[in-house]
Amino acid sequence: MKTPFFSSDSTTQYIRQKRLGAFIGITMLAIAFSLIEKITSQQKQDAWILGATFVLIGVAYLIARRGRYELAATSFALTLTAMIATIHWTSKGIYDPAMLAYPAIIVFTGLLCAPWLFVLQCAIIMLNMSLLVLAEVQGWRHSTPSHVGLGYWIDMSLIMSTIAISVGLIMKDFRLALRALQIENLRVSNSQKEIEFLATHDALTHLPNRVLARDRCSHALDLAQRNQQSTALIFIDLDNFKTINDSLGHAAGDQLLVEMAQRLRHCVRQSDTVSRQGGDEFLIILEQIGQAADAIEITQKVIHQISQPLQLGHLNITATCSVGIALANSAQDDFDSLLQRADMAMYRAKASGRNTFCLYNSSMDTKATEQLHLESKMREALGNSEFTLHYQPQFDLQSGQIIGAEALVRWRHPELGLVPPGKFIPVAENSGLIVEMGEWIVFEACRQAKEWQSLGLGNLVMGINISPIQFRRGDVEQLVTSALNATGLAPELIELELTESLLLEDSQHLKVILRNLRQLGLRFSIDDFGTGYSNLSYLKHFEVERLKIDQSFIRRLTEDAHDEAIVRAIIQVANSLKLQLIAEGIEDQASLTRLIELGCEQGQGYLWSPALPADEFQQFVIRHQTSRAS
């Protein structure tokens, strides 16, 4: 139902209810005064009418108190109309001061009652006045002007003050409603501005988003074309942002992004655009630049600024970034093509060790196409069972016993032949395919280990390489648990080989997974130990059983004093941390002898055997065990 006041929301409803009470109260007071005056001046008829009206309005008041506001307002309006009409006919007709109350009653009904009542009331008043005038004109009734005296003054004053107070209240409501309307308008216009801003800007950093960056870049490309200049797109990706976010929390991550956004803004001119693409990726569009050297200079400034220390809570953090630069060099270049090239260059910068930049060149396209080609072949290979596992035996150097095997994946492609893992594992990692491939590897390695155990080959520990990407994108805990359940292999016979770079991420998520797997009984080793980082503090946070000395140190062990020094240091670290140690890549007797002298306990390498297909490995172990027994 349509309501006669501003709107039907709860605020106006409240105002209407409050006003109904006030109007009834004021009117009852005025009628009470008038009633006293009529009684004292012996105007019995008027006194009866006023008395009846007082009672009826009192009833309306009680109805309102019970929450039936519509009914209360209707009875109040009709009672007043009936009272005035009756007074006109019983008292001084058209000369009666009660005539003055009509406008107030009309306003009241218009404000508080239903529209139909307003129309009905106006019709009743018009009809009543017409009949009064008709009666006067026809001489059926003769109205005498009011006697001007105290009674007249009281009637007029009561009517006028009732109207004045009611109008005053209405004006107050009106002003309140106007103010509410203004505030609402302001709020709407602010929200509209905010929506417009967010359509083109990033909510966290307030930098232009990709939509605006695209627009600015197109504009810059047009301008550069006209002025025979170039446009550079710089793609910035913060290194290890996920680690910071995971370990310090999202609030700290947000603070870092806001700070980095400000630093980037300070690196460029006002006319250049700094944009946030999402996550930890930013873009800079350099307008009207002359040559690549200009973009490189700004990129170096960016790398320097980003690597300045930053206070996050109580920690002093140093962030770094990897940057790709692409320069527009033809009229066909657009935002998307530039972005794709800058992105490729950024990945190249990441691959070459992070905290550096790379300028795009066309050879990257060839490499990228090759990788895409390999990636699609790998997807097919997974379906066609072209992957297989080879196993390299691992030895106890004192006893000469085989203690385990490392599972190493191989790809036999029908046309490409045997593709080395060094070529396809990085592509699988970049594309995320390593997750699916890794699932197959874990299941197959567990199945094979169980089979050998059942065949009586002994309790060989199976080493399985797990890529950091599997921890980030896959569910390693779930994977290993289901592989163990499915094959029935004892968890102690599995060793997951982790990379140093993974443990350096120091993520809470990783700690939880490793702790849960350790509780199952699994072992862990650190692969390629010694190649990565001098800071070994991560060994405190992650419990591992074994370090694997990288083969690059073993290869020149007997020729290079440096390598020997490193191997000796690693052996000392392992001894003091009470960790097992295995040297990989042992190819000759001299290296083996030296390693035993230095105190290394375990080894693997071509000296004994390369990684072998499962059946050959089985024969190898049987031969080895037989020769040792005889």
Ligand SMILES: Nc1nc2c(ncn2[C@@H]2O[C@H](COP(=O)(O)O[C@H]3[C@@H](O)[C@H](n4cnc5c(=O)[nH]c(N)nc54)O[C@@H]3COP(=O)(O)O)[C@@H](O)[C@H]2O)c(=O)[nH]1
């Ligand atoms: N995530 C996974 N990564 C895997 C898996 N299988 C292999 N890989 C990784 O690929 C890289 C290359 O592996 P591969 O070509 O198999 O080379 C391994 C050995 O064959 C080789 N090796 C062993 N002994 C010798 C030796 O005496 N001389 C010599 N020149 N090479 C030798 O070394 C590689 C051992 O690698 P790792 O112990 O892992 O460091 C390699 O990085 C593999 O990790 C997989 O299933 N998942």
